[in-house]
Amino acid sequence: MQQQDKYRIALLSAYALALHGFESLIPMPIPWLRIGLANIITITAFILLGFRAALMVTLVRVVIASIFTGSFLGPGFMLSMGGGLASILAMGAVFYVAPGLFGPVGLSLIGALFHNLSQLFLAYLLFIRKIEPVLFIAPVLIMIGTIAGLVNGLAADLLIKGLKNGGDKIQNTAEWK
Amino acid sequence: MKREFQVQRSKFQVHCLLAALCCILIVSLLSCSFKKDQIYRKTMILMDTLITINVVSDSSDKASKAMDRAFDEIGKLDKLLNFFSSSSELSMINRNAGISAVKVSPETLEVIEDAIFVSEKTGGAFDSTIGPEISLWDFHTRKMPDDKTVKERLPLVDYKLIRIDRNKSTVYLEKKGMLIDLGAIAKGYAADKAVEELKRQGITSGLVSCAGDIRAFGLKPDGKPWKIGIKNPRPANKEDEIMATVGLSDMAISTSGDYERFFISNGRRYHHILDPKTGYSAEGCRSVTVIARYGFQTDAFSTGVFVLGPRKGMELLRQMGFEGVIVDKDGGIETTPGLKGRIEFKGNN
Amino acid sequence: MSLRETINGTTAGDRVLFIFLLLVSFIGIFFIKEVLPRGNEVVIEVEGRVAYEYPLDSDRTVKVESRYGHLTVEIRKGKVRVVDASCPNKLCEHQGWVSSGAIVCLPNRISILVGSQEKPKDGAVDATAG
Numbered sequence: 001m002q003q004q005d006k007y008r009i010a011l012l013s014a015y016a017l018a019l020h021g022f023e024s025l026i027p028m029p030i031p032w033l034r035i036g037l038a039n040i041i042t043i044t045a046f047i048l049l050g051f052r053a054a055l056m057v058t059l060v061r062v063v064i065a066s067i068f069t070g071s072f073l074g075p076g077f078m079l080s081m082g083g084g085l086a087s088i089l090a091m092g093a094v095f096y097v098a099p100g101l102f103g104p105v106g107l108s109l110i111g112a113l114f115h116n117l118s119q120l121f122l123a124y125l126l127f128i129r130k131i132e133p134v135l136f137i138a139p140v141l142i143m144i145g146t147i148a149g150l151v152n153g154l155a156a157d158l159l160i161k162g163l164k165n166g167g168d169k170i171q172n173t174a175e176w177k
Numbered sequence: 178m179k180r181e182f183q184v185q186r187s188k189f190q191v192h193c194l195l196a197a198l199c200c201i202l203i204v205s206l207l208s209c210s211f212k213k214d215q216i217y218r219k220t221m222i223l224m225d226t227l228i229t230i231n232v233v234s235d236s237s238d239k240a241s242k243a244m245d246r247a248f249d250e251i252g253k254l255d256k257l258l259n260f261f262s263s264s265s266e267l268s269m270i271n272r273n274a275g276i277s278a279v280k281v282s283p284e285t286l287e288v289i290e291d292a293i294f295v296s297e298k299t300g301g302a303f304d305s306t307i308g309p310e311i312s313l314w315d316f317h318t319r320k321m322p323d324d325k326t327v328k329e330r331l332p333l334v335d336y337k338l339i340r341i342d343r344n345k346s347t348v349y350l351e352k353k354g355m356l357i358d359l360g361a362i363a364k365g366y367a368a369d370k371a372v373e374e375l376k377r378q379g380i381t382s383g384l385v386s387c388a389g390d391i392r393a394f395g396l397k398p399d400g401k402p403w404k405i406g407i408k409n410p411r412p413a414n415k416e417d418e419i420m421a422t423v424g425l426s427d428m429a430i431s432t433s434g435d436y437e438r439f440f441i442s443n444g445r446r447y448h449h450i451l452d453p454k455t456g457y458s459a460e461g462c463r464s465v466t467v468i469a470r471y472g473f474q475t476d477a478f479s480t481g482v483f484v485l486g487p488r489k490g491m492e493l494l495r496q497m498g499f500e501g502v503i504v505d506k507d508g509g510i511e512t513t514p515g516l517k518g519r520i521e522f523k524g525n526n
Numbered sequence: 527m528s529l530r531e532t533i534n535g536t537t538a539g540d541r542v543l544f545i546f547l548l549l550v551s552f553i554g555i556f557f558i559k560e561v562l563p564r565g566n567e568v569v570i571e572v573e574g575r576v577a578y579e580y581p582l583d584s585d586r587t588v589k590v591e592s593r594y595g596h597l598t599v600e601i602r603k604g605k606v607r608v609v610d611a612s613c614p615n616k617l618c619e620h621q622g623w624v625s626s627g628a629i630v631c632l633p634n635r636i637s638i639l640v641g642s643q644e645k646p647k648d649g650a651v652d653a654t655a656g
Contacts, residue, residue, distance in 0.1 A: 098539075101194060106540035109547060139554025146547040153540070157532045194539050198546045220628075221574040222635045231652060248574070317615050386653040397652075408656030422651055432656030466655060 009045070009053050013060040016041035020065045035148045039111055042088060043104050043156035048163065051092040058084040075126055079119050086118030087111040104160060108153030112145040214398040219244045224255045224364060226388040232375060233382035233398055243378035247371040247385065254370060257285050258363045260308070260356075267357060271308065275353030278342065286346055288359060288366045288473065289339065295362070295477040296336035299493065303481030304453035308356025309333040313456075316438040316449055327456040330354070334453045361450075365431055365476025368392040372472075385472075389437075392429040392472040402426040410434045410463035410504050420510075421502065421522045425468070431475035433483045434464035452484050461486025461506055468500040468516070475499075487511060566626075568606055569639040570599060582606070582625075582640065595634040606640045 019037040028034070038061055046054035062084045066077040091107045091114075102110070120141065124134045217240035220229045230247055234240035259265040266285045273279050281289075292305040309330040313322035333355050340349040350357065359366075364387035371385040372392050382395025384403045393403040402424035409420035423430070435458065439448035452459040465483040467475040478499060482490035487505040491513070494501045500513045502520065512520060566582040572592045580586060585602045587609075595612035605623040613633035621629050629638040 098194070101537065101539040102543065103535070103537045103540050105536045106543050109540070109543050113547060136558055139551040139558055142547065143551035143555065146544065146551060149547075150544055153536075154529065154532055157535065158529070161532070195542050198542060202546065202549065220571075220637060220639070222630065222632060222637060223574075225632060227630050227632070227637070229653065384652055389654065389656045391653045391655055393652075403652045404650075406651035406654040408654055410656075419651065419654060430655045434656050437656075464656060 005049060005053060008049060009056045009060075012041050012045045012049075012053070013057045013064075016057055016061040017064055020061055021068070024069075033144065036112060036115065036145075036152060037155075039087065039108060039115075039149075039152045040156045040159060042084075043091070043108050043111065043153065044159050044163070046088070046091060046095070046107065047104060047156070047160050051088075051095070054091070055088050058088045078126060079122050082122045083115040083119045087115040090114035103153075104157040105150060105153030108156060109146060109149040112149030112152070113142060116141045116145045215240075216398060217241065217244065219248070221248050223248065223251050224259070224367060224387065225261075226364065228367075228371075228385070228387045230371065230375070230386075231384040231403075232380045233395065234380060239379070243375050243380045246378055247374045250370050250374045251367045251387070254284060254288075254363065254367045257282060258288065258359050260358050260360060267359060270348045270350060271356045274350035274355040278340065278345070278347035278349035280345065280347050283346065284370070286341065286343070286348065288362060289348055289357065290341060291366065291473045292357075292359065292362050292477060293336050293339060293341070295474070295481055298497065299478070299481030299485060301336065301453055302484035303361065303477050304334055304336045305357050305359055305362065306334050306336055306339065306350070306355055307451055307453050308358040309354060310451050310453075310456045311358055311360075311449070312356065314447070314449070314451075316440055316447070319440040319442065321442065321447065331454075331456055334456070361433070361480040362473055362477040364388055364390040365392075365429065365472030365474070368429065368472035368476075387472075390429070390431045390472055390476045391425075393425040394427050396426055405430055407432055407466050407502060408434065408436075408464070410436050411508065417523075419523060420504075421520050423468070423516070423520045428468055428470065429472040429475045430466065430468045431472070431479040432464055432466040433479040435462070435483075436464070450480060450483050459484040459486070462490070463504040463506060463508065464502075465490060465504075466502040467494065469497070566604070568599075568601055571637045571639070573635045590636055592635050595631075597631055597634055597636060599638060606638060608638070 016038040019041060023035060023037045042054050042058055045057045062077070062081050063072070066072040066074070066080065071077050088111070091111045094102060094110050095107065120134050120138055124131065128134055214233050214235050216231050216233055217237060218229060218231045219241070220227060222228070228248070228251060230244045232240045232243055234243070256262070256264070257266045260267060262268060266279070266281045270279045270281065289305070295303045296305065310327065313326060313330070314320060333352055338351040338355060339357070340351060368385045368387050368390050369392060372383065372394055375383050375385070376394070382397065384391065384393045389408070391405055393405070396402060403426065405423055405425050406419035407421045407423065409417055412418045433450055435446060435448040435450060437449060439446055441447070446458065448458045450459050451457060462483050465479045467479040467482060469475050469478065478497070482493055482501065482503065485493060487503045490503055491511060494513055500516045502510065502512045502516065504510050568580045568582055569576055570578040570588070570590055572590060577590065578588055580601060582601065582604050588599045590597055590599055597611040597618065598609045600607050600609050605625045606629065607623045608618040608621070608629055608631070611619050611631055611634065613631055615633070618629050618631040624640050626640055628640060631637070
């Protein structure tokens with residue numbers, strides 16, 4: 001990995017963290033419901049810098065956010081980590097199998113889907129232990145996730161195009177810092 | 178050139194994806210609407226007991242209709258054969274004992290003939306004319322008759338005093354005071370009738386249990402036979418309620434036990450299975466389970482074998498070609514040879 | 527770089543996936559109820575007909591009447607019991623709190639089915655003789 005990439009990963013992780021924190025400020029009707037704004041950065045990292053970078057960004061974001069909120073290695077962290085990993089692994093797999101089939105929006109949808117599926121599965125394993133409520137909530141969660149995924153994907157798409165256009169400037173800034 | 182190829186490749190992928198997703202969607206939709214065979218179950222209180230019907234069907238409407246018809250059939254029998262209802266045909270026969278022959282419906286005639294058949298086979302150990310004796314007892318209020326009355330009424334208990342005229346479809350009890358009580362055969366017979374009705378309704382697999390008298394036909398949706406539990410006559414706790422299980426298809430099963438209706442007085446257990454020869458509770462067994470083709474057989478023979486006791490009872494089962502399990506008064510369990518390997522005993526039994 | 531351009535710039539795969547997921551989850555929301563076994567509930571049948579249906583987790587007391595008599599059913603903390611029955615033997619009252627299975631009052635022709643009426647688990651019997 002090039003030195004420059006490390007800077008970029010660090011910068012993107014910082015953005016992801018910021019979005020993660022920002023999102024927790026938005027009031028939600030149901031507490032565990034999340035838009036997953038940080039996924040915008042994950043997708044951006046994935047498209048621009050590749051799978052390993054996106055994985056790094058996810059790991060850094062989940063670990064540091066949990067340390068900030070004091071839930072490191074707690075059950076919430078497990079859910080967050082599981083969701084993040086499943087999401088990035090699924091995106092990577094889909095991109096590897098069929099490159100060019102999906103743009104950022106498609107990847108975001110895949111990411112959201114697997115994020116939800118893994119969280120449902122982990123919630124079933126760790127807390128609920130009953131399959132009925134999990135199955136019951138699954139379609140609702142997937143539907144919300146799909147809509148949020150679309151929004152995130154479009155945002156990521158805009159961001160990527162923006163970065164590519166004015167890329168020099170941002171890259172320079174990153175290097176300069 | 179290369180770019181064109183890439184574009185074509187991506188178009189091809191899109192088509193593949195579209196096709197795959199459509200397939201998944203269609204398959205999942207189909208599996209939702211394409212109905213699988215399922216067990217439908219309905220329970221009703223009829224014949225003063227809890228009756229449960231299970232049917233295997235691919236449609237809940239069909240299942241529900243068939244079950245309702247079967248329940249109607251049982252309800253009809255309840256009206257004909259209820260010992261306690263004054264409007265039943267059975268009550269008419271009993272009221273006219275020693276007076277006149279009573280014209281009855283084919284079902285009533287059939288079940289009384291069946292009862293006489295079992296009485297003959299059991300040498301009177303099963304006798305539906307036990308009515309005068311059984312009505313002396315009340316196992317809820319621990320009412321015990323005095324010995325004199327019991328002995329006085331014994332001559333009224335004799336199945337040979339039932340006169341049946343098939344051509345006229347009449348039943349006549351020769352002695353005044355005689356009472357037919359079909360309590361030990363009617364539920365098994367009802368299970369038979371319910372199964373017949375279910376089959377007429379196009380059901381190929383089901384299970385009818387009239388309290389503990391069960392008739393199974395066909396197989397469950399998973400291809401396995403119906404799994405029937407046999408009650409433990411002396412359960413130590415809730416987990417211990419079933420002593421054994423047996424898989425059944427196209428067979429009936431009944432268990433008669435001294436634990437169903439009883440009270441204990443002066444260290445002696447008085448229960449509802451009376452010996453027609455003495456008028457008192459039969460003492461040789463704790464419970465008798467009979468497995469045979471028809472519900473009327475298992476219901477009545479389980480009572481008859483119980484009265485005969487373990488040794489003679491086993492002999493009768495062998496003669497009749499029935500299967501069964503006898504728990505004797507000391508808790509010893511004996512099963513017919515044909516059941517070995519098919520019956521599964523639980524725990525340390 | 528406008529939003530409209532971005533939307534137009536999505537691949538066919540993106541769009542198919544989006545619509546597919548929306549459709550599946552939408553169907554799921556409606557079908558999952560049908561497919562899933564009923565949750566825990568209390569069904570009270572009077573003379574063979576369903577008269578009351580309550581979720582097991584909502585506390586309440588119901589008076590149930592039939593042509594033969596009446597009884598009072600209490601639902602509390604996921605359990606059910608009969609507190610007052612008009613029948614002479616009061617077997618149903620003696621059964622106490624029940625969290626699954628059934629309480630049956632034969633004299634009154636009332637049955638109370640408790641818990642999920644799903645298919646029996648493997649190993650459970652379909653009926654019991656005796």
